Amino acid sequence: MDVALNPLGDASARRGGPSDAQELARLRWIWRAVERTEKGDPDRFRAEFEGWISEHEHSHIPYLVEVGGFVVGMAWLAIIERIPGPEIWKRLSGHIQSVYVTEEHRDGGLGSLLIRELIEGARREGLDYLLVHPSPRSFPFYRRLGFTGEGSLLSLDLLRD
Numbered sequence: 001m002d003v004a005l006n007p008l009g010d011a012s013a014r015r016g017g018p019s020d021a022q023e024l025a026r027l028r029w030i031w032r033a034v035e036r037t038e039k040g041d042p043d044r045f046r047a048e049f050e051g052w053i054s055e056h057e058h059s060h061i062p063y064l065v066e067v068g069g070f071v072v073g074m075a076w077l078a079i080i081e082r083i084p085g086p087e088i089w090k091r092l093s094g095h096i097q098s099v100y101v102t103e104e105h106r107d108g109g110l111g112s113l114l115i116r117e118l119i120e121g122a123r124r125e126g127l128d129y130l131l132v133h134p135s136p137r138s139f140p141f142y143r144r145l146g147f148t149g150e151g152s153l154l155s156l157d158l159l160r161d
Contacts, residue, residue, distance in 0.1 A: 007106055009067070011110055015116035016062035016074070021050035023071040031100045063121060065101065065114040072103035073110055075118050079125065094122045096132040115145055123158050130156045 014026065025046040032038045033045075053062070058079075065073040076098045082091035096118065122130055125160050132154050135140050139154070147154035 008025060010069075010103075011065060011067045012112060013063060013065045013110075013113045015117070015121050016064045018050075018054045020056055020062060020064060020071070021053045022046070023064070024053060024074055025049040027071065027074050027100055027102070028098070030102065031098075035103070036120075061121065063114055065110045065117075065119045067110070071101075072105040073114050075114050076097040077122055077125075077130075078119050079127065082128075090126070092127045093127065093132045094125070094127045096130055099138075111141060112145065115142075119145070119156065119158070127158055129158055132156075 026081055028049060029042055029045060034040070050149045053060075060078065061077040063075045063077065064071050071152065075096060078095040078097050080095060082093055084091060097114070099115065101114070119130065130147075132142055132147060133152055136156060144155050145156070147156045149155050
């Protein structure tokens with residue numbers, strides 16, 4: 001695709017998995033320890049986080065955004081099993097968690113690309129709806145993507161359409 005027609009250039013988003021554990025741990029460390037100055041040992045964090053990813057690969061699905069093949073952002077889809085109903089036994093919803101794009105790649109459309117891929121993944125998983133607790137800065141972002149609601153919680157109905 002011509003770069004002039006695609007402002008995101010060679011950006012792409014995709015579902016991740018345990019094979020992406022090192023990149024996911026790197027992004028999580030940058031966000032929480034570097035940008036937010038949380039304390040911890042980077043080697044221990046990486047090892048334990050990689051183990052956590054493997055243990056939770058069916059309930060917490062990572063999505064990645066890449067530029068030029070380099071991972072620059074992530075978002076997590078936490079799948080929530082809901083109480084069965086008499087007609088529909090398997091009922092699932094999702095919670096968007098830990099959305100992060102590196103500082104130098106923000107405000108250029110990568111977050112939208114990432115969350116749109118996550119939304120499509122949630123549809124493929126058969127989820128009824130998505131929830132997100134956005135930061136004050138990201139409320140307009142989620143509203144542009146179709147999320148609705150008041151207060152600190154927004155939702156997106158995946159069964160409409």
